[in-house]
Amino acid sequence: MRKFLTWGLGLLLAAVALPAHAQPGMGPWLDEALPAVEGEPLQMLKACPDQSLSGGVQLKERPELYRVMSPDAAWGRPEMIELLTRAAEEMAWLKPDADPIVIGDISRRWGGPLAGHKSHRGGIDVDVGLYWGNGEMLKTGFKSGPPQELDLEANWLLIRSMLDTGLVERILLDQRNIDAIKAWTIKNGELTKEEAEAIFPAPSNRRWNMTGVVHHTVNHREHLHVRIFCART
Ligand SMILES: [Zn+2]
Structure with a gap:
C-alpha cells in the first residue's frame, strides 16, 4: 500500500520532520507542500477568515459520493468543496463498496454563528462521518460506537485522501479513535512509526499549533472535524 502514498502526503511528512524553529506561521507542515491549481501554486493565507463567509459555494448532494445532511449548512469556501469532492472521489475509487x-x-450561506458549533463560521470547517463495520455509514447522520467497531482501513484511507489534497490544516477526533487508526496504519505497513507520529502525535508529544495533524477533542467519537487552509486568489 505504500506505493499509494502520494507526493502530497510525502511532502507533508517531510515538512513535519522540520525542527519547530524552522516552521513559521500557521500550518507549518504544509508551507511548501501545496498542490498547484490550474498551473498556479496556491499561496496560503496566514489565517483564513473564520467568522464569516463570502464567495461561498454550496456542496451539492452527490448520492454516489456523499450525502449532505443539512443543505442550508453546507456552504464552504471553494477550497472546502474541492477537498470534499477530491477525497470522496478517491474513496469511491479505493473502496467502491463503501457507503x-x-x-x-x-x-451557513454567509457564515457566522451556527447552532451547535463554536466554529463552522467561515466555510473552513466540516464535520464528516466515520466508517464502521465494513465501510458503513449511517444514511441519516453520524453513528457512534466503540473504537473496535470502526472500519480502521476505510477511516485511514479517508484521512489520507484528505491529507493528499494538501488543504487540511487540522483534523479533530476522539483520542480512542485516533489511537485505533494510528495503530492500524503501523501494523499494516501503511506508515512507519515516525510517519504515524507525525500525523497522529501522541498527546504527550504535541503542541496545538506546531505538531501533527490529527488531534483529540471531546465529543468527536462519531465524526471527524476537518479544518482547511484557504488560498490567496
Ligand atoms: Zn465540527
Missing part, C-alpha cells in the same frame, strides 16, 4: 460519505455541517 457514500456523510457530510455534516460546514457553514
